[in-house]
Amino acid sequence: MRDFKLTDPGVVLDNANNLVVDFFSHGASEIKDGMDVSLVSIDFRKKKIKWAGANNPLIYFDGGDLKKVLPDKMAIGSLENPSRFSTHYVPYLTDTTYYMFSDGYADQFGGDCNKKFMQKRLIALMEIASKKSIAKQDELFMETFLEWKGNTDQVDDVALFGFKLP
Numbered sequence: 155m156r157d158f159k160l161t162d163p164g165v166v167l168d169n170a171n172n173l174v175v176d177f178f179s180h181g182a183s184e185i186k187d188g189m190d191v192s193l194v195s196i197d198f199r200k201k202k203i204k205w206a207g208a209n210n211p212l213i214y215f216d217g218g219d220l221k222k223v224l225p226d227k228m229a230i231g232s233l234e235n236p237s238r239f240s241t242h243y244v245p246y247l248t249d250t251t252y253y254m255f256s257d258g259y260a261d262q263f264g265g266d267c268n269k270k271f272m273q274k275r276l277i278a279l280m281e282i283a284s285k286k287s288i289a290k291q292d293e294l295f296m297e298t299f300l301e302w303k304g305n306t307d308q309v310d311d312v313a314l315f316g317f318k319l320p
Contacts, residue, residue, distance in 0.1 A: 163193040163206035164241035167230065171208075171239070174231040188229025192254035198320070201246040206239045213253040213277060215284045216245065220277065251284045251291065251316045258312035259295075264302040271302055283316070291316055 160166045170191070190209040196202070205212050207225030214221050223242050244252075260273040279298060283291040295314055 161195050162241050163195050163204050164239040166193055167191060167206050167208060167239035171230045171232075171236075175233065178231065188232035190256060191230050192225070192315075194252070194254065196246075196319070203244040203246050203252075203319075205242050205244050207254075208239065210255060210257060212242070212244065213255075213280055214244075214247070214250050215281060216247060216250065220281065222277075246319060248319050251280075251288070251318050253280050254315045256311055256313040258308075258310035259299060259314055261310055262299065262303055262306075262312070263309060264304050264306045268306065271299075280316075288316060288318060 160169060174189070188208070192207045192210050192212060193205065194212070195204040205223060207223070208229050209225050209227060211225050212223040223244060226237070226239050228237065228239075255276070257273075260271050260276045262271050263269065264271065279295070283294050286294065299312065
């Protein structure tokens with residue numbers, strides 16, 4: 155959205171949604187499943203964070219307390235209940251890991267009973283991981299996912315992005 159000179163995450167998602175809907179409205183195909191997105195804008199000079207999300211929350215732990223910034227319950231490209239995306243102002247905390255993710259990790263089948271991993275288990279894993287270095291977090295998330303999945307086929311794209319602020 156740099157071409158549009160946009161930096162507000164909610165406005166960027168609104169514009170992305172309009173572009174996708176407009177593109178597919180001229181074709182024969184119809185969007186059956188929209189795109190879930192999480193977008194952050196960080197002003198390091200002013201120490202400000204703005205975040206917007208389509209269906210997936212932003213997670214972080216403030217002094218060990220779980221903080222969940224709730225997304226708008228709509229996807230990019232979806233024509234159901236169209237409204238504007240909200241921009242949330244999030245505290246700029248050092249020594250804190252912020253997590254943005256797709257639903258692929260939580261929706262992965264596996265384990266002893268071939269059940270979904272689930273978001274609750276993912277957030278519990280994030281709490282453990284948040285106390286580690288970013289490199290160790292990467293190892294923990296990857297090893298846990300692969301162990302859970304086992305020989306089961308991967309069901310969806312998996313994106314998990316963690317970041318710490320200077």
